[in-house]
Amino acid sequence: MLERRVKTVRALERGLDVLIEVQTRKAASLHELHQATGLPKATLLRMLVTLGQKGLVWQRLADGAYLPHVDRIERASFTSAAHIAEVASPHLKALSTRVAWPSVLAAPRLDHMEILETNSPLFRLDSAILGPVGVKLSYIHTATGRAYLAACGDAERDSIIDRLRPANPPDGSEAELRQMLQQVKQRGYATRDPLLPWPDRSKQLVLRDGRRSMAVPIMVGGSPIATINVTWPGRRGADEAVVQRHLEALKATARAIAAALEANPN
Template sequence: MLERRVKTVRALERGLDVLIEVQTRKAASLHELHLATGLPKATLLRMLVTLGQKGLVWQRLADGAYLPHVDRVERAPVTSSSHIAEIASPHMKALSTRVAWPSVLAAPRLDHMEILETNSPLFKLDSAILGPVGVKLSYIHTATGRAYLAACGDAERDSIIDRLRPRNPPEGSEAELRQMLLQVRQRGYATRDPLLPWPDRSKQLVLRDGRRSMAVPIMVAGAPIATINVTWPGRRGADEAVVQRHLDALKATARAIGRALEMNPN
């Protein structure tokens, strides 16, 4: 008996080709997918929207890249960078409608914080360009780093400070750093002030870029796993005024991201 020949569904084949391409690359722009598959960009967009609605891919705000939905391709821990960014991304998009200035999401590394996501592209302002993903931020000279360092446990904080301590720190400088972190814990958010003497990464950039920033930790099960900030040009508002206007929205976003991560621990 001859085997019955069944036609394949060409549209489904093409959709699976796109999904496999995204999974293989881990992150891909629309243009990269266009070059890899030969499909028109309009067709690709429809496929990507469909794949997104089915929970198979998601689009990062920071650069518009399409990434595989983490839960579909791996059982990653809650601290997975991809998982944190994916969960946080829609909340950061919502934050952009409430706060006039952009934000970055960053996670801790050995001696720096790493940007995982930013809603900066949603703001059509030269002064609002933050990121890109992968940029390394200082623990002690950025609000982003300070928010994490202040919120983590004593043992982790001591280990990070040990890594950052210069060979010959100025007398009293470590006590100054620890006192500043205590004040951050007490008030619940971090800023770039006061300036500190240790020559950690980002110090010169912070001194000359003319920006101001505040940041809060994202807590999961009582411990920080990342931080989220708001950054604005110094000439556009004093710290006190911006904090008073936007801190509640920033904290609410951090809580929402933390709850979402607890509900989707992956």
């Protein structure tokens, strides 16, 4: 018996080609997809919006790249960096409408914090350029790192401090660090002050970039899994004024991200 020939749906076929391209590349810009598929950018945008509405791709704020949705078949936990970034991204976008300065989302690694996402591109200011994704931040010289270090459990904090401790730390410097972290925990947010003597990464950048920052942890199940900050030029506002104006919005965003992760753990 002759096999019946059935026509393919060309639009569906092209949409699947785009999805496969995003999944293969892990992250792709609109221009890269245009070059790979030969499709007009306007057509690609419509396809990507449709794929996004179906939960198959999402667009990162940090660089506009399109990424595949975290595969539910793999049952990734909410601690997956890709999943945290995907869930947090719309909340970072919403925060950009409430706070005049940009933010980064960062997660802990062995001896540093790593930027997972940032809403910096939504701000048309040279002073608002943060990131890019993958940048390593200090645990002890950035508000982002301090917020995590202050919120984590004693055993984890001790392990991180052990990794960061210099060969010959100045007398009293570790006690100073731990006292500072206790103060951060008590007040519920971190800043870059006070300066600390340990030569951890980012120290020189923090000293010379002229920026100020505050950060809070994102708590899931009673433990921090990431932190979110707000960064502004030091000449544009004192810590106290910016904290008073924007801290609650920052904390509300952290709570919203945590709630979204708990509601969608995979």
